[in-house]
Amino acid sequence: AGRALPTSLPEYTEEATRRMSEMAAAYFLGGAADEITLAENRRCFDRVGLVPRVLSGGTGGSTALRLLGRDLAHPVILAPVAYQRMAHPDGESGTAMAAAALDALMVLSCQASEPLEVPAKVGRTCRWMQIYMQPAREATLALARRAEAAGYEALVVTVDAPLNGVRNREMRAGFRLPDGISAVNLANLPNPPVPPLPDGASAVFDRFMARAPSWDDIRWLRGQTGLKLVLKGILHPDDAVRAVETGVDALIVSNHGGRVLDSAAPALVQLPQIAAAVGPDVPLLLDGGIRRGTDIVKALALGARAVLIGRPIVEALAVNGAQGVAHILRLLRDELEIAMALCGCRRLQDIHPGLLCDLQASPL
């Protein structure tokens, strides 16, 4: 009490770090192994500079865009982040209400701590549902049908985490989910039981990868649902091309916030190659390290149509519940408008690579 609200997303990170238990911080804020990718996700934005443009006044400025047949007021999307009730009792419903108030599209995690119908009902912009392909196709289908019935318009299939990364910070903290928090939407799915692992077998290859999905499963899902299909976790241009050939509607270039393969490339570094490989007609979204309006301008300049934020959601929840989430969305949108105006951009389409420079470049 008495402390002023944070004025930026980095300040929310600091405040949330102070407030969270070691266990919650390890889960929400940590990354895989040495957290190299986690750090690089931020650093790669800080290495890119912007070159301002002057005397660009005039009417008609807007952050609006069209994405997969929907009009969005701005390009900031709430990424799927699991177990939000562990950050604050407002949980996914609180995030969904904040998202609706600030006109932000929200992606619900399939590991949400609330039934997927609830945030969809309280938040008109909670319209994309993230899923993992399940070991049994009928289990994947059960999730897809529930999402369709609840009014979701797209399935975001996360493909970069067939198994967990090496989460040393969680191990050190002895992380476990608190009582009363669980992935309620994944309970009772018709998946086969996990068979015992024979002596000498590898849990990675003989358990996780043996049940992990392939491109055939994506093609199959494409044929099963009329929802838009978005693949999340693409970093290689060849995978991006394959995804488009498989009938996917959009891609999220992402390393899962540095939580899976440590030393994985930052999305921003891979984005230009991916944009070149798939061409201008495939919407590319990007996440990992977006904390400032200027980060959004940089991502859009390099080929992203929109961006997602992950950790900032749970940091804002931890500091101030649903109001915190509304606040960070307002902050990012204001910062984006300021950055656009100072770069001479009236619309998102005006943002282009010519605005960028290498901040590390030597003048000599």
Ligand code: FNR
């Ligand atoms: C995630 N992310 C994630 N992604 C996904 O597809 N399904 C999920 O359930 C989760 N859960 C999750 C939990 C937590 C605590 C974090 C931090 C992240 C990844 C998320 O959608 C996104 O890709 C990254 O968080 C983006 O990076 P930033 O914005 O956190 O730097």
